[in-house]
Amino acid sequence: xxxxxxxxxxxxxxxxxxxxxxxxxxxxxxxxxxxxxxxxxxxxxxxxxxxxxxxxxxxxxxxxxxxxxxxxxxxxxxxxxxxxxxxxxxxxxxxxxxxxxxxxxxxxxxxxxxxxxxxxxxxxxxxxxxxxxxxxxxxxxxxxxxxxxxxxxx
Numbered sequence: 001x002x003x004x005x006x007x008x009x010x011x012x013x014x015x016x017x018x019x020x021x022x023x024x025x026x027x028x029x030x031x032x033x034x035x036x037x038x039x040x041x042x043x044x045x046x047x048x049x050x051x052x053x054x055x056x057x058x059x060x061x062x063x064x065x066x067x068x069x070x071x072x073x074x075x076x077x078x079x080x081x082x083x084x085x086x087x088x089x090x091x092x093x094x095x096x097x098x099x100x101x102x103x104x105x106x107x108x109x110x111x112x113x114x115x116x117x118x119x120x121x122x123x124x125x126x127x128x129x130x131x132x133x134x135x136x137x138x139x140x141x142x143x144x145x146x147x148x149x150x151x152x153x154x
Contacts, residue, residue: 034121043127046096050132056102066105072152076106079150087114090143093154094118096128097137111136119143 020026041060048054054062080087087110091099100116107114117138118128128139 034123036123039123039127042096042124043131046098046101046132049101050134056098056104058098058102063102066102068103068106072099072103073106075150075152076103080107080110081149084149085113088146088148088150089114089116090119090148090151091116091154092119092143092152094120094152095154096120096124096132096139097134099152099154100137117144117146117148 018026018029020029038060042057045054045057045060045062048062049057054064055066056063087107089100091097094100095118097116097118100118104111115136115138117140119140119142120128122141125139125141132139
C-alpha cells in the first residue's frame with residue numbers, strides 16, 4: 001500500500017508520505033491524540049485544577065479565570081430544571097472533565113444532584129479512574145445506557 005497525499009494550499013501544510021504495507025504500519029509511524037505524552041500533560045493539568053491552582057484546563061493548557069462560552073451557558077440553563085431530582089450530563093469526548101470544571105460555576109449550587117459522565121478513549125478512562133476521584137464525575141469507555149438531560153459531543 002502506498003500512502004501519499006500532498007496538499008499544500010495557501011496555509012495548509014498537511015502531508016502524508018511513505019511506503020507502508022498496511023494502515024497499521026503507517027499508524028505506528030505517526031502520532032495523534034492517543035499518544036502517551038498528551039495524556040500525561042492533560043492529567044497533570046487536570047490535577048492542578050483539582051488542587052485549586054487553576055479554574056479549568058483545555059488541551060492541557062491551564063486557565064485561571066472562568067470563561068464559559070455562551071452556547072454552553074444556554075445549553076446548561078435550558079436543560080437544567082430545578083425540579084429535577086438529578087441533573088445528568090453526558091460529555092462525549094470530554095477528556096478528563098475539561099467542561100465539567102469549566103462549567104462548574106453554573107451548577108455548583110446543585111452539585112450534590114449533578115452527575116457528569118464523560119465518554120473517552122480507554123487510556124483516558126483508565127487514567128481518570130486511577131487519579132481523579134470526584135463524587136459526581138464519572139468516566140466510561142462506552143456510552144452508558146441511561147437517560148441524560150444534556151448531551152455534549154466534543
